[in-house]
Every structure is written in C-alpha cells, then in structure tokens.
Amino acid sequence: MDQDAIFLWDDTRRIVARQPDSGRRVAMLGACTPVSIEDDVLTVTTDSAYAKRNLEADIELFEAALSEAAFMPMHLVIELHRDEDRPQFPPIIRDGINGDIEWFEGSPTQATPFTVVGEREPATVIPFEATKTTLSEDEFRAQLGNDDRERHEPRPLASRSRANLRENHLTREASDQDLKLTFENFVEGDENRLALIAAKQVANGNNAQYNPLFIYGESGLGKTHLLMSIKNYVANNDPTRVCAYITATDFIGDYTKAMAGERSIIQEFTEDYRDVDVLILDDIQHLKNATGTVQFFFETFNYLISHGKQIVLAADEPPAMLGMSERIASRMGSGYEVPVQIPALELKRSLIHTFYRRYKEEGLVGYEGTIEDGILNVMAEAAGDNIRLIKSYVQQCLFLASELEKHGAKITDDDVRAKAKDKWPHGQRRVTVEEIQHNVEQAMGVSHADLVGTKRNREIAQARHVAIWLCHQLTDLTYAEIGARFGGRSHTTVMHSFRYVNTVLSERTDRNLYETIGQLRRKLEA
Numbered sequence: 001m002d003q004d005a006i007f008l009w010d011d012t013r014r015i016v017a018r019q020p021d022s023g024r025r026v027a028m029l030g031a032c033t034p035v036s037i038e039d040d041v042l043t044v045t046t047d048s049a050y051a052k053r054n055l056e057a058d059i060e061l062f063e064a065a066l067s068e069a070a071f072m073p074m075h076l077v078i079e080l081h082r083d084e085d086r087p088q089f090p091p092i093i094r095d096g097i098n099g100d101i102e103w104f105e106g107s108p109t110q111a112t113p114f115t116v117v118g119e120r121e122p123a124t125v126i127p128f129e130a131t132k133t134t135l136s137e138d139e140f141r142a143q144l145g146n147d148d149r150e151r152h153e154p155r156p157l158a159s160r161s162r163a164n165l166r167e168n169h170l171t172r173e174a175s176d177q178d179l180k181l182t183f184e185n186f187v188e189g190d191e192n193r194l195a196l197i198a199a200k201q202v203a204n205g206n207n208a209q210y211n212p213l214f215i216y217g218e219s220g221l222g223k224t225h226l227l228m229s230i231k232n233y234v235a236n237n238d239p240t241r242v243c244a245y246i247t248a249t250d251f252i253g254d255y256t257k258a259m260a261g262e263r264s265i266i267q268e269f270t271e272d273y274r275d276v277d278v279l280i281l282d283d284i285q286h287l288k289n290a291t292g293t294v295q296f297f298f299e300t301f302n303y304l305i306s307h308g309k310q311i312v313l314a315a316d317e318p319p320a321m322l323g324m325s326e327r328i329a330s331r332m333g334s335g336y337e338v339p340v341q342i343p344a345l346e347l348k349r350s351l352i353h354t355f356y357r358r359y360k361e362e363g364l365v366g367y368e369g370t371i372e373d374g375i376l377n378v379m380a381e382a383a384g385d386n387i388r389l390i391k392s393y394v395q396q397c398l399f400l401a402s403e404l405e406k407h408g409a410k411i412t413d414d415d416v417r418a419k420a421k422d423k424w425p426h427g428q429r430r431v432t433v434e435e436i437q438h439n440v441e442q443a444m445g446v447s448h449a450d451l452v453g454t455k456r457n458r459e460i461a462q463a464r465h466v467a468i469w470l471c472h473q474l475t476d477l478t479y480a481e482i483g484a485r486f487g488g489r490s491h492t493t494v495m496h497s498f499r500y501v502n503t504v505l506s507e508r509t510d511r512n513l514y515e516t517i518g519q520l521r522r523k524l525e526a
Contacts, residue, residue: 014341169268198336223340320333323505397416433475
C-alpha cells in the first residue's frame with residue numbers, strides 16, 4: 001500500500017470524526033483500505049458492498065474532508081474487492097461496547113474456518129459478542145454453537161491436552177494489577193474504537209483478518225490495556241491457547257541471557273517462543289537497535305505466522321515509521337494496523353466520570369468525598385492527554401475532596417485546576433505553530449518569509465523540515481493543516497519533512513541537526 005495514501009486517509013478520517021454524529025461514518029471509513037494516490041484521486045478498497053454504497057451516497061461529504069486533508073481538490077474512488085485473501089474489517093458498534101453489533105455486508109457474520117498449519121484441525125471461529133467479554137469456560141464453549149450452526153468442540157493442540165500442557169516460561173503469572181486490565185474496564189471512544197474491536201476479534205481467535213495486529217499510538221493512551229485484555233480473555237476463556245505477553249525490553253533481556261547459555265538453554269528459549277498460540281509483544285520500537293534480537297524476532301515471526309499462530313504488536317509509531325529495515329517493517333505491517341489516538345474532550349469526560357465512579361464503587365478508605373458532575377467536567381477540560389495520568393489525577397482530586405469535606409468544605413473548580421497544573425506542569429501549555437516557527441527561525445538562522453516560502457536551499461529546507469516535524473509532534477493539527485501554515489504545502493510535502501526528520505533522529509546522520517532538534521523540542525515543551 002502507498003504510505004502517503006495511508007496517512008492522507010488517516011487525516012481524512014480525523015476530519016470526518018470532528019463532525020456531529022460521526023461515529024457511523026468513521027466506522028465505515030475504517031472498513032476501507034487506502035491503496036494509492038494518483039494526481040488528485042485517492043483510491044480505497046473495501047470488502048463490504050454495504051459500506052461502498054453508503055460511502056458513495058455521501059461522497060461529496062467525504063471528498064470535502066479528503067480535499068481539506070490534502071489541501072487541494074481531491075476525488076475519492078471506492079472499489080469493491082471480495083478477495084478472500086484481503087484483510088477483512090471489524091463490525092460497526094451502534095451503542096458502544098454493550099450495544100448490538102451492526103455488521104457490514106460481506107463481513108464475517110458467519111463462522112470463519114481457519115487451520116493452524118500442522119497442529120490444529122480446522123476450527124470454527126465466532127464473531128466477538130459485544131455484550132460479554134468475560135465468559136465461563138462452559139459459556140465460551142456453548143457460544144460456538146450459536147446462530148443455529150452445527151456445534152463444534154474446538155480441538156486442543158495434540159501436545160497440549162489438559163493433562164500434559166508443556167511448561168512455557170513465557171506464560172508468567174500476571175500481577176493483580178494486570179488482571180484488572182480487561183475489555184470491561186477499557187473506556188471506549190472514537191479515538192480507540194477500531195483498536196478495541198480488532199483486539200476483541202483477536203481475543204476470540206479470529207486471526208484470519210488480523211494477523212499480525214499492530215496497534216500504535218503515543219504512550220499512555222491504552223495500548224497496553226488492550227494487549228493485556230487479549231491475554232486475560234484468552235487465559236480465562238480458552239486455556240488450550242498458550243498466550244504470552246512480553247515487553248520488548250524483556251524480550252531483549254531474555255534473548256541476551258539465552259544466547260549466553262548452553263545449547264540446551266538456547267533450544268528451550270526458541271521452543272518457548274515457537275510454542276505459543278498468541279504472542280503479544282509491547283513497545284516494539286525498542287527492538288530497532290538490538291540487531292541480534294531483531295533477527296530472532298524476524299525468524300520467530302515468520303514461524304508463528306506460517307503455522308497459523310497469532311501475533312499482536314504495539315509501538316508508539318506505525319511500522320513504517322519505526323526506523324527498522326524495510327523487510328521487518330513490511331512484515332509487521334502485513335496484517336491490520338490500527339491507531340489509538342490522543343483523547344479529545346469527550347473521551348476525557350468519559351474517562352474521568354468512569355474512573356470517579358469506579359473509585360466510589362470500591363469504597364476505599366479516604367475516598368468518601370463527592371465530586372459534582374460539573375467539577376468532573378472542569379477536570380476533563382484541565383486534564384492532559386495521558387490516560388494513565390488522568391486516572392491518577394481523578395484519584396488525587398477525590399482524595400482532596402474527601403479531606404475538604406472533613407472540614408466542612410467542598411472541592412472547587414480552582415482546586416481541580418491547581419491539581420491539574422501540578423500533574424501536568426508543562427503538558428498543558430499549548431504550543432502554537434507561530435511559537436514553533438519563531439523558535440526554529442531563531443535557532444537555525446532563517447527568516448519567516450523563507451521558512452514558509454518556496455526557497456529550497458539546504459539550510460532553509462532543513463529548518464522547514466524541523467518546524468513541520470515539531471508541529472506534528474507538539475500540536476494536534478493534521479498534516480494538511482500544518483501544510484496550510486507553511487505556505488499551503490501539500491499533504492505529501494509535509495509527509496516528506498516528517499520522514500526526513502525521523503531519519504535524522506533514528507540514524508543520527510547529522511549530529512548537529514540531531515542536537516538542534518532535541519534542544520528545540522525541550523525548549524518548546526518547557
């Protein structure tokens with residue numbers, strides 16, 4: 001797929017998501033795969049005739065969003081493909097996690113058979129039930145016969161009967177905190193809905209459409225929660241599947257330790273990784289400088305995929321942006337890539353109200369106080385973007401409310417804003433494009449007219465690349481909106497700047513420029 005088409009399509013979906021009642025439209029856009037850009041035409045494909053009809057019925061709306069994203073008039077072509085080898089797409093959820101599922105025509109509403117090569121007989125996979133994410137084993141087995149289909153008991157791997165499960169050192173016992181990371185406890189919003197749906201499908205054994213599943217987004221947005229939800233669901237509902245969650249750091253450490261050991265240790269290490277049914281690897285970006293580990297990962301990846309096993313990966317950037325070799329990036333991106341995005345105000349409100357309700361339901365000592373809905377909404381406006389920090393922020397505000405009530409007072413807007421300032425001393429300051437441009441102009445010795453103009457000599461081009469990259473990192477503007485602030489540059493031009501700076505940072509090809517970029521970012525974030 002054309003990487004520029006992917007990013008342009010992502011921006012288009014973000015623009016559509018800003019419109020009122022956009023959930024259904026965004027979900028239908030998620031059923032399409034961007035293929036190519038040629039001149040002023042973006043071509044996407046879909047397996048769903050239903051999605052194609054509905055998208056074409058509102059084609060002017062989507063082309064307007066596409067043109068805004070590209071900063072030039074664009075046309076959208078939607079092609080229907082029913083090739084069984086193409087990735088299929090998740091259902092649209094009408095009423096959130098606990099609502100009914102409305103399936104696209106052509107999506108796998110019926111059982112989808114697949115075979116684990118050489119190990120498992122063809123098994124029947126069912127669509128994930130949106131109303132239940134934790135089932136007893138009996139319920140899980142019983143669901144395999146729903147919708148009047150013939151009942152099939154899934155056959156465990158021959159080497160993994162209940163009596164003789166092979167001990168696998170990767171299946172480490174989860175902490176109490178990790179066990180709480182379930183689908184039920186995940187707060188859904190437009191920013192993470194597609195990732196949530198894909199994670200549920202993988203947890204339910206539907207790996208034909210999502211293998212590998214690659215979830216990407218900045219730290220603290222819920223990627224690890226989704227990964228652990230998959231692991232916990234599999235452990236609770238299908239113990240015949242061996243599921244391992246590993247961080248990239250642990251992966252590197254385990255590999256280094258094993259390679260320093262005897263041959264038997266190396267063999268056991270290799271067998272552990274090849275013996276899993278679901279391998280979940282978090283923070284994959286940390287592998288890029290570990291050459292030996294990357295090679296072992298590549299070989300393991302190929303083995304698991306070729307044997308019908310499921311791989312789930314997470315990183316802070318999509319595969320093409322991780323700075324790894326093309327063969328590694330292309331393999332990681334060969335399945336289903338899906339982002340989790342920074343929470344907008346609506347999701348922040350939902351998060352804060354949900355976290356507050358859960359703390360109250362737990363009835364913990366020291367959290368007996370009350371925070372009115374209006375104050376909770378102020379907290380959402382004052383909060384930063386990191387969901388982990390938002391949860392901690394709610395906890396601190398509730399504790400403060402409880403302490404104030406002991407003295408006959410109530411928590412106020414000013415109180416929660418002060419707590420937010422303590423929690424995000426720098427993160428709440430909104431960096432503007434003008435501020436970024438001014439700092440780059442001063443640090444790199446170029447004029448504003450040259451920075452946003454048409455000159456392309458090396459010094460000016462470098463400064464422009466850096467300024468555009470900083471705008472992408474420190475603002476929530478789309479590529480097209482950034483391009484508009486730099487003399488009306490196209491989406492493709494902005495993407496080129498983004499790639500240029502990422503290459504400098506990953507390969508450190510220009511030490512002075514590398515240090516300048518770091519200094520500028522630190523100054524702007526201070």
